[in-house]
Amino acid sequence: MNGDSDMSNPNNEIYAKRRAAVAQQLGADSIAIIPTAPERQRNRDSDFLYRHDSYFYYLTGFSEPNSTLVIQSNGSSTLFCPPKDQEREIWDGIRLGPDAAPSSLGVDQAFSSDQVDAVIAKMTENCKSIYYPFGIHAGLDVQVGQWLTKARNRVRYGALCPANLRDLCAILDEMRLIKDAHEQDIMRAAAKISAGAHIRAMKRSASMLAQGQEVREYHLDAELLHEFRQHGSQYTAYGSIVAAGAHACILHYRADKAKVNNGELVLIDAGCELDGYASDITRTFPANGKFTGPQRALYDLVLASQQASIAATRAGARFTDPHDAAVKVLAQGMLDLGLLDANKVGNLQDVIEKRAYFQFYMHRTGHWLGMDVHDCGDYIEPSELGSSHTRHDALTGDVIINRPARILRAGMVLTIEPGIYVRPAAGVPEQFHNIGIRIEDDAIVTEIGCELITRDVPVHADEIEALMRW
Numbered sequence: 142m143n144g145d146s147d148m149s150n151p152n153n154e155i156y157a158k159r160r161a162a163v164a165q166q167l168g169a170d171s172i173a174i175i176p177t178a179p180e181r182q183r184n185r186d187s188d189f190l191y192r193h194d195s196y197f198y199y200l201t202g203f204s205e206p207n208s209t210l211v212i213q214s215n216g217s218s219t220l221f222c223p224p225k226d227q228e229r230e231i232w233d234g235i236r237l238g239p240d241a242a243p244s245s246l247g248v249d250q251a252f253s254s255d256q257v258d259a260v261i262a263k264m265t266e267n268c269k270s271i272y273y274p275f276g277i278h279a280g281l282d283v284q285v286g287q288w289l290t291k292a293r294n295r296v297r298y299g300a301l302c303p304a305n306l307r308d309l310c311a312i313l314d315e316m317r318l319i320k321d322a323h324e325q326d327i328m329r330a331a332a333k334i335s336a337g338a339h340i341r342a343m344k345r346s347a348s349m350l351a352q353g354q355e356v357r358e359y360h361l362d363a364e365l366l367h368e369f370r371q372h373g374s375q376y377t378a379y380g381s382i383v384a385a386g387a388h389a390c391i392l393h394y395r396a397d398k399a400k401v402n403n404g405e406l407v408l409i410d411a412g413c414e415l416d417g418y419a420s421d422i423t424r425t426f427p428a429n430g431k432f433t434g435p436q437r438a439l440y441d442l443v444l445a446s447q448q449a450s451i452a453a454t455r456a457g458a459r460f461t462d463p464h465d466a467a468v469k470v471l472a473q474g475m476l477d478l479g480l481l482d483a484n485k486v487g488n489l490q491d492v493i494e495k496r497a498y499f500q501f502y503m504h505r506t507g508h509w510l511g512m513d514v515h516d517c518g519d520y521i522e523p524s525e526l527g528s529s530h531t532r533h534d535a536l537t538g539d540v541i542i543n544r545p546a547r548i549l550r551a552g553m554v555l556t557i558e559p560g561i562y563v564r565p566a567a568g569v570p571e572q573f574h575n576i577g578i579r580i581e582d583d584a585i586v587t588e589i590g591c592e593l594i595t596r597d598v599p600v601h602a603d604e605i606e607a608l609m610r611w
């Protein structure tokens with residue numbers, strides 16, 4: 142949401158609470174420095190569409206570039222933002238400006254961004270520790286070094302120079318991992334828009350083919366974009382994947398110009414970003430609205446594995462439980478359908494232990510979702526960091542360090558996205574060649590299970606066929 146100088150942001154209290162929570166976790170006499178993202182040049186004098194930094198936005202709700210937030214351990218917050226400038230505002234848009242920032246955003250004080258160096262250098266004097274997000278902002282380390290030098294130059298006048306640099310991500314990542322009610326509401330809204338976009342693309346594919354029109358991947362991509370923007374989404378959450386036929390077996394394929402043929406499957410992995418939050422849906426559907434026998438067999442297998450995954454997602458379970466549940470179903474299905482030959486790879490346990498399923502399922506079953514599509518947050522349980530153990534991999538003999546996976550808690554949001562990708566190879570039944578299927582939904586973890594927020598787009602094969610009937 143853009144700051145508006147005439148009124149205060151209705152969510153100010155939410156951001157103020159988050160800043161207070163950060164302040165509480167800083168050691169005494171410390172400051173935290175959180176810059177937003179820079180503008181990035183696309184070519185010559187055109188920039189890429191601007192996207193704020195997620196940490197900065199999480200603590201301010203402010204989306205102007207060239208801004209920096211400082212939180213002090215005494216709880217006070219300072220914003221540096223672009224100054225009012227009539228000429229620049231005529232070209233680039235209205236700026237909030239430092240005078241209006243405190244009342245509009247609820248920060249304690251604000252300065253023009255060109256005062257960052259002078260004011261922060263002064264603030265670091267007499268601090269014990271400086272916190273900032275490590276490894277995110279190019280050049281920030283150098284800047285911090287310069288502020289330290291200035292503080293050190295004042296030591297002979299009795300000032301203290303900070304002795305510790307700490308990674309602020311450690312604090313912010315843990316906070317962002319649990320989505321509060323405000324965040325969950327936005328994510329539900331984003332998911333709803335994305336679900337509508339998938340429906341639109343499915344229908345369009347079937348109707349164009351039924352009318353004898355040529356369908357290209359970009360036609361379906363256009364349907365997604367239309368639906369996203371139509372409902373106020375500001376961006377796609379990531380580059381949309383629209384993969385016709387064999388392209389579905391390329392995991393990070395992007396929507397391109399390939400022809401979508403009658404009888405092929407189309408895999409679409411796409412989601413919008415709404416008010417700073419991502420959604421992430423994958424559906425795989427028959428281009429003409431009717432699954433063939435082999436397509437349906439693999440589809441139903443992936444769906445069954447997703448159902449097992451969903452059933453394993455609840456507070457108290459480990460992050461790895463949904464993946465393990467999916468692998469079990471997929472591996473058994475690969476044996477049953479003849480993708481894997483039991484005479485060569487052994488039974489289910491062998492397939493899992495020696496990862497024979499990897500030929501057809503080579504990625505994890507989910508990731509955190511939030512402001513970033515691959516959201517921040519450790520996948521290791523922090524309360525059990527000390528209890529790692531090593532083992533020898535059954536396949537390679539390599540030593541592997543096993544650290545206990547994160548225990549899921551209510552309010553965490555993750556994707557559940559098993560798949561199967563059959564590249565042509567010797568011994569692989571020809572009827573399955575070049576079929577790639579992934580089914581992905583977004584889940585909010587609850588005490589008793591999980592809430593799927595993306596199910597406005599159908600997932601059962603029969604329902605997809607009914608939706609696409611032309």
Ligand code: CA
Nearest residue numbers: 410421422581
């Ligand atoms: Ca995805």
